[in-house]
Amino acid sequence: MSSITRPVHTAPTFAQSVWLVSNREITARLRTKSFLISTGILLLISLASVVVGSIVSQNENLTTVAVVGSAMSVVDETAAFDIIEADTTAEAKALLRDGTVEAAVVPSTTADSLLDISVIALESAPSDVVGSLSVTPDVDILEPASQDGFLAYLVAIAFGVIFLMSATTFGATIAQSVVEEKQTRIVEILMSTISVRALLAGKVLGNSLMVFGQIVSIGLLVSIGLAVTGQRVLLADVGPAIGWFAVFFAFGFVLLAALYAATASLVSRQEDVASATSPVLFLVMIPYFLVVFFNDNPLVLAIMSYVPFSAPVGMPVRIFLGDAQWWEPVLSLIVLILSTFVVILLGSRIYSNALLRMGVRVPLREALHK
Secondary structure, rough: OOOOOOOOOOOOHHHHHHHHHHHHHHHHHHOHHHHHHHHHHHHHHHHHHHHHHHHHHHHHOOEEEEEOOOOOHHHHHHOOOOEEEEHHHHHHHHHOOOOOEEEEEEOOOOOOOOOOOOEEOOOOOOOOHHHHHOOOOOOOOOOOOOOOOHHHHHHHHHHHHHHHHHHHHHHHHHHHHHHHHHHOHHHHHOOOOHHHHHHHHHHHHHHHHHHHHHHHHHHHHHHHHHHHOHHHHHHHHHHHHHHHHHHHHHHHHHHHHHHHHHOOOOOOOHHHHHHHHHHHHHHHHHHHHHHHHHOOHHHHHHHHOOOOOHHHHHHHHHHHOOOOOOHHHHHHHHHHHHHHHHHHHHHHHHHHOOOOOOOOOHHHHHHHHH
């Protein structure tokens, strides 16, 4: 009588368990219409901002002036006007009266004219024309600004908005997934096959890969858009900041994801998710409001650069402004990585102690010390 060989089922290793869970998280997100639509909208907004910026920069309205004779050499040097040539002063005045031009620049008839030209206007002196034609002294700036103030504000807001939207969207997804599995008792089935830490690691890894892919896609799209629209100078300025933002965000989101999962494991109902994760949401919102109100404050940005949950916004902004020394991003990243490691350990402890406890909300003190 021959013996029947039964298949031997071995439990998956920790790495296999993490990959299985992360792959499940990624697949579930990719099948969600809300995720695909929100990602598409975010990419379109990023591309639209680049296109609009290019159109605005290329369509600056120049003052139209009529120029007569030898005055052309002076006006042409300024490159500040849309020029219409006129043969005589009378013709230039006619163009001025019928509204074709805003001012006329003609050879001066007075001997003491500094530039040998005169400006003719219809009703009042055109300050923009006079200012462009005036002889200005050399200006020595002791502490020149690294970037245009308004441009720096826009870049800071962009980093803050992307950080806020991506972190809150994916963080809320992790929290809802944790509570859903706990509420439906699916987690008890999962625990019979894989460890609690593998489940947590898989959720954090899967969602981190998704959000990192989103950030990289935005960065590449913006970079390509700037290059195609001819904004290569801006690309050279903002490119390094975008790269550092992606790196900092990759580690910063792992920290936030661990906090979202840990705090969500304290409750057993979807209705309680918002209150349980509100402290983490507060941490996510702080960097956004700081760059909105203090984007031109070097001290605040410097402090943000070394606080783990705000470093993904603060340090890239300082890199763009040119305020950070070469070693500061490295030091800030080390602080962020070490902080992320500590948070993962604490989050894993909370998650492990609270995940299988149903009913009322688990006190944080009990989850930490059980």
